[in-house]
Amino acid sequence: MAHSPQNPLDDPAADPFEIAARAAADIARLTGVENHDIALTLGSGWGKAAEIIGETIASVPATEVTGFSRPALEGHVGTLRSIRTPSGRNVLVIGARTHYYEDHGVRRVVHSVRTAAATGAKIMVLTNGAGGIRETWKPGQPVLISDHINLTADSPLEGATFIDLTDLYSRRLRDIARQIDPSLDEGVYCQFRGPHYETPAEVQMAKHIGGHIVGMSTALEAIAARQAGMEILGLSLITNLAAGIQETPLSHAEVIEAGQAAEPVISSLLARIVEAL
Numbered sequence: 050m051a052h053s054p055q056n057p058l059d060d061p062a063a064d065p066f067e068i069a070a071r072a073a074a075d076i077a078r079l080t081g082v083e084n085h086d087i088a089l090t091l092g093s094g095w096g097k098a099a100e101i102i103g104e105t106i107a108s109v110p111a112t113e114v115t116g117f118s119r120p121a122l123e124g125h126v127g128t129l130r131s132i133r134t135p136s137g138r139n140v141l142v143i144g145a146r147t148h149y150y151e152d153h154g155v156r157r158v159v160h161s162v163r164t165a166a167a168t169g170a171k172i173m174v175l176t177n178g179a180g181g182i183r184e185t186w187k188p189g190q191p192v193l194i195s196d197h198i199n200l201t202a203d204s205p206l207e208g209a210t211f212i213d214l215t216d217l218y219s220r221r222l223r224d225i226a227r228q229i230d231p232s233l234d235e236g237v238y239c240q241f242r243g244p245h246y247e248t249p250a251e252v253q254m255a256k257h258i259g260g261h262i263v264g265m266s267t268a269l270e271a272i273a274a275r276q277a278g279m280e281i282l283g284l285s286l287i288t289n290l291a292a293g294i295q296e297t298p299l300s301h302a303e304v305i306e307a308g309q310a311a312e313p314v315i316s317s318l319l320a321r322i323v324e325a326l
């Protein structure tokens with residue numbers, strides 16, 4: 050062909066759920082694992098968890114799965130892994146997140162979540178790196194997401210689809226996480242579009258409207274996960290205090306560094322939580 054292959058999700062007439070079903074069939078074929086029980090999206094700082102959750106049965110480049118492919122120049126999209134936990138459950142680990150700020154549209158942002166549901170997953174664990182608004186929080190601290198405020202002004206739902214978002218971040222799953230680590234605090238996640246970090250005034254706005262965590266990924270994914278009927282557990286690694294809460298400017302390098310420092314601790318926490326789900 051003269052040009053790079055198009056992503057089927059970019060055809061407005063295509064059904065994103067049918068494409069997710071095709072992606073799930075690709076995963077079954079490429080991993081040899083017919084069904085998954087739990088899906089886990091690993092955000093910044095959480096990557097090491099994949100190694101300790103269980104035995105990796107198969108690892109698949111996301112580019113081989115329908116809907117994850119992109120024009121070649123945009124490069125690397127990450128890996129999908131099938132992991133068997135000690136208790137014998139199949140976990141689909143998604144290391145290939147598409148962010149809203151990449152401007153490929155919200156269908157691409159939530160495709161991995163819809164695919165996870167199509168593989169049979171009943172629980173969606175969404176993790177991310179984020180900024181903290183609560184002054185008592187320290188960089189490197191993991192917190193549970195109790196609810197969200199979606200400031201993207203967008204939705205993964207198409208047409209007049211009305212979905213209840215009460216208890217979106219399952220209380221039952223948060224309670225299980227707190228049985229593993231009773232010191233886990235929780236807060237309301239505000240999704241901004243990014244990719245710039247907030248101004249201090251925007252952080253104050255988020256605080257005044259009830260937010261405690263600022264990020265760029267999880268709210269849209271959680272809405273799609275709920276639409277797909279999954280139960281959701283959200284975990285943020287506070288890599289930095291939000292702009293104006295911390296006195297120094299935000300630096301991407303420092304954010305990455307805080308993530309790396311926290312990685313061994315939060316990865317083992319996550320592995321223990323997954324085993325308890």
Ligand code: 8IG
Binds near residue numbers: 093247
């Ligand atoms: I890591 O301070 C990380 N991601 N919106 N604000 C927003 N996203 C983030 C931040 C932050 N830190």
